[in-house]
Amino acid sequence: xxxxxxxxxxxxxxxxxxxxxxxxxxxxxxxxxxxxxxxxxxxxxxxxxxxxxxxxxxxxxxxxxxxxxxxxxxxxxxxxxxxxxxxxxxxxxxxxxxxxxxxxxxxxxxxxxxxxxxxxxxxxxxxxxxxxxxxxxxxxxxxxxxxxxxxxxxxxxxxxxxxxxxxxxxxxxxxxxxxxxxxxxxxxxxxxxxxxxxxxxxxxxxxxxxxxxxxxxxxxxxxxxxxxxxxxxxxxxxxxxxxxxxxxxxxxxxxxxxxxxxxxxxxxxxxxxxxxxxxxxxxxxxxxxxxxxxxxxxxxxxxxxxxxxxxxxxxxxxxxxxxxxxxxxxxxxxxxxxxxxxxxxxxxxxxxxxxxxxxxxxxxxxxxxxxxxxxxxxxxxxxxxxxxxxxxxxxxxxxxxxxxxxxxxxxxxxxxxxxxxxxxxxxxxxxxxxxxxxxxxxxxxxxxxxxxxxxxxxxxxxxxxxxxxxxxxxxxxxxxxxxxxxxxxxxxxxxxxxxxxxxxxxxxxxxxxxxxxxxxxxxxxxxxxxxxxxxxxxxxxxxxxxxxxxxxxxxxxxxxxxxxxxxxxxxxxxxxxxxxxxxxxxxxxxxxxxxxxxxxxxxxxxxxxxxxxxxxxxxxxxxxxxxxxxxxxxxxxxxxxxxxxxxxxxxxxxxxxxxxxxxxxxxxxxxxxxxxxxxxxxxxxxxxxxxxxxx
Amino acid sequence: xxxxxxxxxxxxxxxxxxxxxxxxxxxxxxxxxxxxxxxxxxxxxxxxxxxxxxxxxxxxxxxxxxxxxxxxxxxxxxxxxxxxxxxxxxxxxxxxxxxxxxx
Numbered sequence: 001x002x003x004x005x006x007x008x009x010x011x012x013x014x015x016x017x018x019x020x021x022x023x024x025x026x027x028x029x030x031x032x033x034x035x036x037x038x039x040x041x042x043x044x045x046x047x048x049x050x051x052x053x054x055x056x057x058x059x060x061x062x063x064x065x066x067x068x069x070x071x072x073x074x075x076x077x078x079x080x081x082x083x084x085x086x087x088x089x090x091x092x093x094x095x096x097x098x099x100x101x102x103x104x105x106x107x108x109x110x111x112x113x114x115x116x117x118x119x120x121x122x123x124x125x126x127x128x129x130x131x132x133x134x135x136x137x138x139x140x141x142x143x144x145x146x147x148x149x150x151x152x153x154x155x156x157x158x159x160x161x162x163x164x165x166x167x168x169x170x171x172x173x174x175x176x177x178x179x180x181x182x183x184x185x186x187x188x189x190x191x192x193x194x195x196x197x198x199x200x201x202x203x204x205x206x207x208x209x210x211x212x213x214x215x216x217x218x219x220x221x222x223x224x225x226x227x228x229x230x231x232x233x234x235x236x237x238x239x240x241x242x243x244x245x246x247x248x249x250x251x252x253x254x255x256x257x258x259x260x261x262x263x264x265x266x267x268x269x270x271x272x273x274x275x276x277x278x279x280x281x282x283x284x285x286x287x288x289x290x291x292x293x294x295x296x297x298x299x300x301x302x303x304x305x306x307x308x309x310x311x312x313x314x315x316x317x318x319x320x321x322x323x324x325x326x327x328x329x330x331x332x333x334x335x336x337x338x339x340x341x342x343x344x345x346x347x348x349x350x351x352x353x354x355x356x357x358x359x360x361x362x363x364x365x366x367x368x369x370x371x372x373x374x375x376x377x378x379x380x381x382x383x384x385x386x387x388x389x390x391x392x393x394x395x396x397x398x399x400x401x402x403x404x405x406x407x408x409x410x411x412x413x414x415x416x417x418x419x420x421x422x423x424x425x426x427x428x429x430x431x432x433x434x435x436x437x438x439x440x441x442x443x444x445x446x447x448x449x450x451x452x453x454x455x456x457x458x459x460x461x462x463x464x465x466x467x468x469x470x471x472x473x474x475x476x477x478x479x480x481x482x483x484x485x486x487x488x489x490x491x492x493x494x495x496x497x498x499x500x501x502x503x504x505x506x507x508x509x510x511x512x513x514x515x516x517x518x519x520x521x522x523x524x525x526x527x528x529x530x531x532x533x534x535x536x537x538x539x540x541x542x543x544x545x546x547x548x549x550x551x552x553x554x555x556x557x558x559x560x561x562x563x564x565x566x567x568x569x570x571x572x573x574x575x576x577x578x579x580x581x582x583x584x585x586x587x588x589x590x591x592x593x594x595x596x597x598x599x600x601x602x603x604x605x606x607x608x609x610x611x612x613x614x615x616x617x618x619x620x621x622x623x624x625x626x627x628x629x630x631x632x633x634x635x636x637x638x639x640x641x642x643x644x645x646x647x648x649x650x651x652x653x654x655x656x657x658x659x660x661x662x663x664x665x666x667x668x669x670x671x672x673x674x675x676x677x678x679x680x681x682x683x684x685x686x687x688x689x690x691x692x693x694x695x
Numbered sequence: 696x697x698x699x700x701x702x703x704x705x706x707x708x709x710x711x712x713x714x715x716x717x718x719x720x721x722x723x724x725x726x727x728x729x730x731x732x733x734x735x736x737x738x739x740x741x742x743x744x745x746x747x748x749x750x751x752x753x754x755x756x757x758x759x760x761x762x763x764x765x766x767x768x769x770x771x772x773x774x775x776x777x778x779x780x781x782x783x784x785x786x787x788x789x790x791x792x793x794x795x796x797x798x
Contacts, residue, residue: 672794673790673791674790675719675720675721675790675791678716678719678720679720682716682720
């Protein structure tokens with residue numbers, strides 16, 4: 001397969017969903033069956049992405065394909081020299097894997113939605129928006145520059161907004177859509193500033209050119225602090241999109257959207273865009289920036305896991321679990337475990353999409369009941385949903401033989417190695433704690449939903465397994481949670497093709513003294529493939545960390561699962577009593593750390609009081625000034641009116657009166673008789689003669 | 696013996712002119728006004744002739760005087776015709792009573 005063929009296929013993959021979006025959106029009202037076109041388009045896109053992935057990984061695994069063109073040539077601008085803005089695509093291994101993941105999940109969600117959304121009043125428009133989302137997400141994946149990245153970044157934000165607010169008649173859905181959009185904007189401001197710093201320094205948006213410049217020692221404003229700041233600013237975009245603390249608050253609310261949307265956008269793909277962005281700029285992150293990223297990720301995973309422990313809405317538990325797992329990925333990037341972060345992104349996308357679609361199947365069967373306290377015993381009614389849900393739960397809990405075990409274990413080993421090398425032990429401690437919590441709350445969810453006795457008999461009796469259209473995607477995704485797709489050895493991902501040859505940690509380009517010590521032996525240069533990134537010490541430490549991490553994570557996950565069974569399945573300990581005993585902590589978790597309340601109290605009420613102050617200012621000062629000037633105007637015009645009445649009019653009237661008076665006096669001499677006038681003439685001539693004295 | 700000179704003619708002419716003006720101003724009858732007008736014209740004629748004789752102007756003055764006489768005759772004919780019509784219309788010829796245009 002030649003490079004140009006790769007390029008053409010990638011561009012077709014990118015733009016097909018856009019075509020589907022445009023056609024379905026424009027004609028959807030006339031042709032109610034048009035959603036089938038969208039599904040056909042997405043299936044073709046998926047097939048093409050499989051082809052591209054196969055040929056890329058099989059035949060040109062070490063060669064990236066880059067195609068670009070000059071979009072705008074600004075020419076010689078003052079103070080900056082010649083400016084060119086390039087658009088283009090970059091097809092590397094990460095990209096083709098992402099293409100596959102995004103298109104597969106998108107296709108499955110499309111199929112799932114056929115049944116789940118049936119009877120919706122905006123059925124076709126829903127599919128059109130799914131197409132728009134897929135297009136935007138693919139754009140993020142294939143782009144080779146920050147400008148396009150930012151454009152598609154905003155586009156996925158838009159499609160997320162449209163889909164969360166799909167049922168905009170519901171106030172909570174409309175509010176959630178707004179919240180998601182606004183919170184994302186806050187992160188995007190940082191990303192935008194970061195992009196502009198890079199553009200100011202390098203006059204280009206293209207990743208590879210920027211990285212080459214940095215590797216040559218050209219860093220923004222000649223200051224390592226600025227380089228760190230740029231990395232953190234760009235990371236802010238990921239904080240918003242990947243729902244990291246403190247901007248994670250939008251993601252749980254986003255569950256107001258249709259459940260397949262939650263699966264596609266708010267669990268598997270879009271929220272992973274933040275992680276993907278950090279993998280793209282990974283090489284330009286300094287040690288300080290990476291530490292910030294690791295801490296943010298670790299803290300996010302802890303916060304979200306503690307909240308997920310007590311939630312009662314099936315989708316809320318999954319949402320916080322998503323936030324927690326995203327925190328894991330971000331943390332993993334922060335500690336330099338690049339490959340495991342991306343690996344976890346992929347595996348998490350599959351099992352979390354499966355969990356969300358499974359919850360969709362449950363909600364569908366229970367006629368839009370989402371509270372797990374009203375479920376229970378559904379195992380018998382929904383056997384296939386239960387099996388796939390359980391499979392994914394085992395995967396996310398990190399039990400051996402699953403994909404989740406492989407990636408999670410890798411991340412934990414990475415944090416452990418990081419702790420040993422740098423002394424930041426808190427990060428691995430949080431990582432392991434979260435692993436135990438994850439196992440606990442996921443099994444709590446499974447037990448409360450599927451095991452035990454039904455708690456709402458009415459709904460239970462009406463529940464029935466969904467049709468194959470909804471179950472088939474679940475089965476596919478659950479199958480992808482098994483280790484065999486990624487590695488032949490279920491205990492070590494290193495042996496697998498995914499880790500050993502597909503994805504490699506790229507060489508960092510930041511100056512030597514701003515790297516972590518364990519990354520310093522890297523070879524300088526822009527080429528990233530086939531070179532050693534980490535020092536031998538790091539590799540050694542990773543090997544040292546591998547088995548302890550694995551054993552600890554299995555033990556902790558087992559402990560979490562055992563606790564969940566003790567509390568909810570066998571009821572050996574009364575869960576409510578424990579909740580009562582630690583009431584403050586329980587409420588703290590149930591109320592999501594009071595973060596929404598904190599934002600209400602600070603940001604939102606702050607904005608409202610600012611608005612009030614401004615309104616007061618408007619009412620009193622601005623309006624006062626306007627009213628005052630109006631009063632002044634009236635006052636001046638009154639004076640001017642008096643002047644007009646008495647002085648101007650007086651003068652005019654006097655003139656008239658004077659003329660009248662003169663006329664009255666002079667009318668006497670106008671007799672109308674020729675003789676009188678002649679007398680005047682004669683006398684006038686005589687007077688003139690006397691006056692001029694001609695003689 | 697008093698020698699008759701230019702001054703005597705001019706005095707006669709001035710008296711005649713003054714009489715004409717007086718006639719025009721004081722008379723109400725349009726015919727009398729016209730007669731005053733004739734007196735004025737003739738006063739001018741006397742001046743022309745006198746200057747023709749004493750003023751080293753040759754025959755020019757007398758020729759102009761002749762023109763004036765002709766003009767006066769024509770003017771009298773038209774004016775009397777108007778007066779006659781005025782009389783037909785208003786049944787009198789008093790200039791201060793013919794004031795219909797004033798309104």
